[in-house]
Amino acid sequence: MRNISISRRQLLIGSSLALLLGKSAQGEELLGPLTPAQRSQFVLERRREAADRCAKDAPHAPETNGDESRYADRRANFAKTLPHNELGEVDQQAYRDWLEIVASGDPSRFEQVPRDVQAVERLNNPQAAYSIDLVGTDPAVLALAPPPCFASRAMAAELVELYWCALMRDVPFREIPSSPLTRGRSRRFDRSRLFRTDRSDAVSW
Numbered sequence: 001m002r003n004i005s006i007s008r009r010q011l012l013i014g015s016s017l018a019l020l021l022g023k024s025a026q027g028e029e030l031l032g033p034l035t036p037a038q039r040s041q042f043v044l045e046r047r048r049e050a051a052d053r054c055a056k057d058a059p060h061a062p063e064t065n066g067d068e069s070r071y072a073d074r075r076a077n078f079a080k081t082l083p084h085n086e087l088g089e090v091d092q093q094a095y096r097d098w099l100e101i102v103a104s105g106d107p108s109r110f111e112q113v114p115r116d117v118q119a120v121e122r123l124n125n126p127q128a129a130y131s132i133d134l135v136g137t138d139p140a141v142l143a144l145a146p147p148p149c150f151a152s153r154a155m156a157a158e159l160v161e162l163y164w165c166a167l168m169r170d171v172p173f174r175e176i177p178s179s180p181l182t183r184g185r186s187r188r189f190d191r192s193r194l195f196r197t198d199r200s201d202a203v204s205w
Contacts, residue, residue: 057141065146076150081119105130 034042067076079090082098094114101109110126133139148154164181171179 054137054141057137059141060143063144063146065149067150071150081113081115081121081123083114083116102126102129 032039068074070076073089074092074095075089077090077095079095079098082094083091085091091114097112097114101113107127113123113126148158168176168179168181171181176182
């Protein structure tokens with residue numbers, strides 16, 4: 001006797017068609033080759049298979065630019081809304097408290113984040129790192145290059161670009177080619193050693 005191989009998908013489709021053709025189907029019953037229960041099971045299996053594939057990706061260890069250990073006063077680290085002194089330096093105890101709260105992962109403790117009395121804005125989703133994305137690969141296993149060091153040429157180049165963008169934000173698009181700001185920007189960038197691509201230490205975009 002010959003063995004007949006039938007895939008799971010063929011079996012589900014055949015069974016559904018047999019049910020539909022065995023009686024006079026109504027419009028509301030024509031939802032595709034699968035019944036609602038079969039589709040629910042089918043989707044569950046596909047999602048589990050996708051999750052299993054993503055779980056095989058080895059997580060990458062977080063990589064920093066070294067600024068946190070480089071500067072004892074935390075000058076180049078995230079300290080928005082935390083208390084600062086008159087020089088703009090973050091309060092050291094407040095910074096340590098902030099790190100402890102972040103490391104705890106306790107949502108209730110985020111209500112205790114030290115806050116400067118003059119702070120206006122609030123932190124925007126500080127617990128985002130604890131979220132789980134239900135679509136695609138878990139972001140925690142994806143590699144992310146660290147930002148440029150605070151005292152690096154790359155950071156200086158980014159600051160130059162950002163300040164020029166701020167200067168030109170009110171220039172209409174149609175006037176950008178003829179704007180004196182555009183010409184000044186081009187001349188300054190051409191003279192800047194930060195953007196010269198013929199140098200090994202220049203910034204390459």
